[in-house]
Amino acid sequence: MALATSIDRATIEQIVRQIVFDSGMGAAERNGSAESELVVSISARHCHLTDEHVETLFGPGHTLTPMKDLYQDGFYAAEETVMVVGPRRRMLPSVRVLGPTRPYSQVELAFTDAISLGIGAPVRASGKIEGTPGCVLVGPAGVVELDQGVIRAERHVHMNFRDAARYGVKNGDRINLRVESSCAAVLEDLLVRADETSKLEVHLDTDEGNAADLENARRCELVKPT
Amino acid sequence: MALATSIDRATIEQIVRQIVFDSGMGAAERNGSAESELVVSISARHCHLTDEHVETLFGPGHTLTPMKDLYQDGFYAAEETVMVVGPRRRMLPSVRVLGPTRPYSQVELAFTDAISLGIGAPVRASGKIEGTPGCVLVGPAGVVELDQGVIRAERHVHMNFRDAARYGVKNGDRINLRVESSCAAVLEDLLVRADETSKLEVHLDTDEGNAADLENARRCELVKPT
Numbered sequence: 135m136a137l138a139t140s141i142d143r144a145t146i147e148q149i150v151r152q153i154v155f156d157s158g159m160g161a162a163e164r165n166g167s168a169e170s171e172l173v174v175s176i177s178a179r180h181c182h183l184t185d186e187h188v189e190t191l192f193g194p195g196h197t198l199t200p201m202k203d204l205y206q207d208g209f210y211a212a213e214e215t216v217m218v219v220g221p222r223r224r225m226l227p228s229v230r231v232l233g234p235t236r237p238y239s240q241v242e243l244a245f246t247d248a249i250s251l252g253i254g255a256p257v258r259a260s261g262k263i264e265g266t267p268g269c270v271l272v273g274p275a276g277v278v279e280l281d282q283g284v285i286r287a288e289r290h291v292h293m294n295f296r297d298a299a300r301y302g303v304k305n306g307d308r309i310n311l312r313v314e315s316s317c318a319a320v321l322e323d324l325l326v327r328a329d330e331t332s333k334l335e336v337h338l339d340t341d342e343g344n345a346a347d348l349e350n351a352r353r354c355e356l357v358k359p360t
Numbered sequence: 361m362a363l364a365t366s367i368d369r370a371t372i373e374q375i376v377r378q379i380v381f382d383s384g385m386g387a388a389e390r391n392g393s394a395e396s397e398l399v400v401s402i403s404a405r406h407c408h409l410t411d412e413h414v415e416t417l418f419g420p421g422h423t424l425t426p427m428k429d430l431y432q433d434g435f436y437a438a439e440e441t442v443m444v445v446g447p448r449r450r451m452l453p454s455v456r457v458l459g460p461t462r463p464y465s466q467v468e469l470a471f472t473d474a475i476s477l478g479i480g481a482p483v484r485a486s487g488k489i490e491g492t493p494g495c496v497l498v499g500p501a502g503v504v505e506l507d508q509g510v511i512r513a514e515r516h517v518h519m520n521f522r523d524a525a526r527y528g529v530k531n532g533d534r535i536n537l538r539v540e541s542s543c544a545a546v547l548e549d550l551l552v553r554a555d556e557t558s559k560l561e562v563h564l565d566t567d568e569g570n571a572a573d574l575e576n577a578r579r580c581e582l583v584k585p586t
Contacts, residue, residue, distance in 0.1 A: 245570035246472050257542045257573065289543070316483045317515070318548040321571070344471035345547070345571035347483065 149202060149211045149230055151176040151343065155354040157334060173205055174311070174336040174354055176343035177287070180230045181216060181241045181271070188235060191216055191273025198233040205335050206292060209233070217272040220251035225272075240283045241269060244341040248286065258285040259325060289342060290325040291356065292332035302358055304328060310357045311336055317347035322359070375428060375437045375456055377402040377569065381580040383560060399431055400537070400562040400580055402569035403513070406456045407442060407467045407497070414461060417442055417499025424459040431561050432518060435459070443498040446477035451498075462487075466509045467495060470567040474512065484511040485551060515568060516551040517582065518558035528584050530554060536583045537562055543573035548585070 157172040189196055192214060200210040214231040218241055226247060240263055248255035253267050268280040291309060293301070303309055305328040311321045321342055336356070343349070383398040415422055418440060426436040440457040444467055452473060466489055474481035479493050494506040517535060519527070529535055531554040537547045547568055562582075569575070 244472075245573070246470075246566060249570075317568075319571075320546040320548070322544040322546070340472060341567050341570040342543075344475075344567040345545075347471070 149178060149180070150204065151349060152205055153348060153351065153354070155351070158355045172334055172336070172354060172356065174338065174343075174348060174351075175205060176338050176340055176348060177242065178230070178340055179218075179226060179241075179243045179247045180211075180232050181218070181239065182232055182236045183216075183239045183271075184237065185235045187239045187271070187278045188214075188231075190276045190278050191271060193275040196275070198231060198235065200233060204232070206333060207331070214273075218251065219270040219272060220253045221267075221269075222252035224250065224252050226251055238263060238283065239271070239278070239280055240285065241271075241280070242285060242287045242339070244339040245286060246341050248284070253284050255284050255286045257288050259288045259290070260285075287337065287339060288325055289321055289323075289336070289338055290327050291334070291336045292327050292329075293334045294330060294332055295328055297334050298326065298328040301326075301356060308359060310359055311338075312355050312357055313346040313348055313351050314353040315347040315351040317345065319346040320357075321346065324356075375404060375406070376430065377575060378431055379574060379577065379580070381577070384581045398560055398562070398580060398582065400564065400569075400574060401431060402564050402566055402574060403468065404456065404566055405444075405452060405467075405469045405473045406437075406458050407444070407465065408458055408462045409442075409465045409497075410463065411461045413465045413497070413504045414440075414457075416502045416504050417497060419501040422501070424457060424461065426459060430458070432559060433557070440499075444477065445496040445498060446479045447493075447495075448478035450476065450478050452477060464489060464509065465497070465504070465506055466511065467497075467506070468511060468513045468565070470565040471512060472567050474510070479510050481510050481512045483514050485514045485516070486511075513563065513565060514551055515547055515549075515562070515564055516553050517560070517562045518553050518555075519560045520556060520558055521554055523560050524552065524554040527552075527582060534585060536585055537564075538581050538583055539572040539574055539577050540579040541573040541577040543571065545572040546583075547572065550582075 152175045155172045198212040201213045202211045210233050212231040212233045215228040218229045219225040243255050263283045266282045267284045268282050269284050271278040303326045307326045308323040378401045381398045424438040427439045428437045436459050438457040438459045441454040444455045445451040469481050489509045492508045493510045494508050495510050497504040529552045533552045534549040
């Protein structure tokens with residue numbers, strides 16, 4: 135178990151905190167491979183955009199500018215941010231855009247964010263946005279009114295099929311995360327998203343990370359429900 | 361298990377959410393007594409003030425005006441609010457004062473609040489403020505600079521000695537709270553604060569309540585660690 139290299143507070147608040155733990159797998163199993171580490175990432179509020187919405191918000195022909203790579207290969211935090219406006223004229227002034235673009239636009243908030251914005255964000259797996267509330271996005275070049283797409287992302291864990299086999303789970307199963315800290319907690323029912331290539335990484339939101347004081351955790355482990 | 365009567369969103373955000381559950385004790389044990397209910401209260405950020413600080417902030421001779429009784433007898437949310445200013449000129453514009461006054465002033469924040477304020481709030485039991493960070497409080501009549509007193513309140517549960525005996529715990533022990541919801545979680549190591557007269561009530565902060573989606577919980581129970 136080791137904390138990741140420190141990053142400045144602005145980065146912590148804006149994008150994602152990644153904290154690295156021993157995965158609890160034995161030495162024989164890990165054998166120096168990347169699967170030996172359990173990365174727990176706390177995603178601050180952020181949004182995903184379509185190509186079309188990027189152009190509306192940031193100008194014709196605009197494409198996202200990668201600022202910082204995320205842990206999963208191919209994903210990044212972009213330089214771009216948008217203002218998210220709720221139904222009661224409350225707003226979050228600077229919500230980070232994550233890339234690459236997607237076939238749908240989606241805003242992911244913790245409940246604390248959603249309450250401050252006056253929106254009731256339902257808990258959904260990423261992409262399952264049918265019937266969710268909308269909001270208004272404001273960028274430097276324009277405005278997008280989303281009819282739907284505001285969610286609290288369901289807590290989940292990415293892993294490859296080898297990791298899944300070691301934990302005794304398969305894609306779509308549920309697993310628990312136990313955090314040992316001054317605010318110890320078991321976060322139950324993380325959705326297992328297993329595929330060929332993903333790195334072992336839990337995704338939590340800021341409410342979950344803060345509730346469990348994950349940043350100062352002594353130990354963190356995935357535990358298959360009995 | 362039953363949700364408490366609904367309260368308007370402004371109240372929810374400002375003060376405290378109280379959610380009522382079946383305590384899980386058998387019918388023979390509860391026998392219609394008040395101890396049959398487990399109340400879980402989510403305290404939003406708030407502060408406690410000394411008499412002297414009330415006068416500095418709100419004017420000479422000023423005393424707190426009770427606005428809403430809290431669940432524990434004798435305690436209330438006051439009409440008064442203060443602005444809390446952090447070290448980086450960030451601020452929380454309206455933090456509720458709880459009464460009655462105390463021998464020390466203390467600001468209780470969730471980590472999400474503390475991060476937005478730029479303060480690292482340590483986890484402490486109420487009153488254990490030695491060596492904690494300070495802040496500036498601004499009221500309509502004056503300003504108070506606190507040298508210390510900014511904390512995240514340690515999660516805890518109030519109960520009377522009869523309840524403690526039923527759960528098999530005593531004052532100072534630890535007990536776990538399991539929340540069954542769409543964001544199910546076990547919050548571990550709640551400090552048991554048992555005395556002659558307290559009502560059975562868990563105190564969480566907004567990060568903890570939001571992480572576990574307590575407001576939509578189907579069931580909530582105190583479980584003695586094995």
